[in-house]
Amino acid sequence: MKLRGKVALTLGVLIVPFTVALVALYARLERVAIEEAAVDAVRARIEGAGEAWCERLLVRGQGRRGGPMRGMRRASPIFPYDAAHAGLVPDAPPMPEPLREALDEGAEVASMRTELRGIPMLAIAVRLSDIESPCETVLVHRPIPPRVVGPALALPLLVSIVAIGIAMLAAGPIVGRIRRLTDAVRQSRDGDAPLPTEGNDEIAELATALDAHRQRERAQMDALRARDQALTDYVANTTHDLMLPLTVLQGHLVTMRDAADPATATVVRSALEESHHIASIVQNLSAAAKLDAGAPHLHFADVDLSALIERVAARHRPIAREKAVSLEHAVPETPLRIEADPTLLEQAVSNLVHNAVRYTEGGGHVAVVLDRRGEEGFRIRVIDDGPGLSDEELERVTERRFRGGAARSRHPHGLGLGLHIVRDVAERHGFSLSFERPQEGGLVVELAGTRGKRAA
């Protein structure tokens, strides 16, 4: 419900019952006043009549004809009743039941609205138990002032409605300002447009506080973005700077391996394997920085998946040969193209192949297979006959920095970053990633998707 509606409803809920209660209270007070005046008048007449007041009432009543209306112009007649509420004069009207009940319950005075010949009256019964006489109770009638009904209630209600209307009108400009402030907050992005802070009231103070808060937030976001960019640039520059010396190092190690005696060649091979692993870590750091920095750093383009698989296989074939691990690959006859970030996707596939080669013993096998799936789909599988993963490892395998048991025992160093990047890249591209442990052992990792599909 909007603000004006709430104001109107609140006022209505408060004013109307209050007005009605006030009017009812006024009516009640007036009635009490009439009762008290009647009781005072009766007692005054009794005192004026002396001890024989009751006999005089009886005598007077015998001679009176026409009921209680007679003599109303001069003085209202007083009708006496005995203890059983029976009239003691012929023209005494029957004691009304509500009054009878009230008197029987012990009330000294009881009254009720009634009508006599169309005129609203208040019938008042007064108990005179403090005076010993046959006249136990007397009944008098008094007219009710015409204002204690509908018209008297209508006026306060009308005033209430007018007050509510005025309040809603008065709320109009305030609500308008709040709406303008709300629209300005919604439309502004990154605090680029100032909010309407004109005025010298609480709304202006709110707008000023909101504006200041937005500017602070904007400054913080700018600082965070700048820091993220600086960090990404730093990682990119550092990893770039590492690539060249790593390449030269690997080249020297290959030369040493080829020239060394068998014992030394074994050591050099081990050094080659570690340098290959370092290269993979450095490339993963670069990829992780790009992924953490988010969408603007991803560059989706048309990618020849077949060429990508061939590049990855070629990259890992030398180290596979060093370890005496067979590394085979297969791609479809015609090139298979998809939309992807080429660097990240190649790094993800490279990580899978790197892990397969690294954790497979000499004499083992690794295969990388790219297949079409229907008209639009593709499937990349990396298969090995290495140690595979346990049930627990299968569940946790793509947590960041998780590494399986075999990895921990054989290679105590490392980040486990590679598989996290694979999962992240799969998610960003809308690809599925699954791990399967075949019956014959080893591991099958499958990355699958459709051409042109990208995660939101």
Added chain:
Amino acid sequence: MNFRILLVEDDEKLATQIVGYLEKANFEVTWLADGDRARREDPSPYALIILDLMLPGTYGLDLLKEWRARSEVPVLILSARDHSADKVRGLALGADDYVTKPFWPDELVARVHARLRRPVLGRSTVVRSGSLVIDLDGGTVEVAGEALSLAPVERNLLFLLARRLGAAVSRAELVDIALDPENPGSERTLDVHMSRLRKKLGDEGKRIATVWGVGYRLEKGTSG
């Protein structure tokens, strides 16, 4: 025949290594260390150009663009920059492939061979493996000079392997292209058909190698 390769790389240590690998693999290598000299070089005598992207005073892709305006020589980009935009732009400007640093010497040599090999394979319609001769256009198969009669499925399988001589072909692709993929059990019957094909090829049946985790491969081999 020794192919001539042009190497454009400003880092002396790396360039010396690369020249060493390539010469060891029987390539003739010309090394240029800066972009200006490379820009003035005529690319046409070379079978392949290896181009580093980050050269002093010159952006490698600008050089590539200029070469492409006057030559179709294959270009292999060397890059330490892990930027997808560079790779995408390079391929769009006409580079044939890229190698990201760090790389193994063997890897680079293998990629160079792959780039130089492709045009030759594309033109051949007669494939030879040992005494097995497959005429892809004529549709005939001979072993040791004698024509061989094959069932349609066996012919499909052999021709697919022959078109990809030396390369592993996945089981899924063999089933999709050579067998009926709608027939349940096609994966299982693939091995049966291969077994029959090998038997019909006799001694040359061993040319069809089983590739672990992948499928099959028709091995290259000299005649006779």
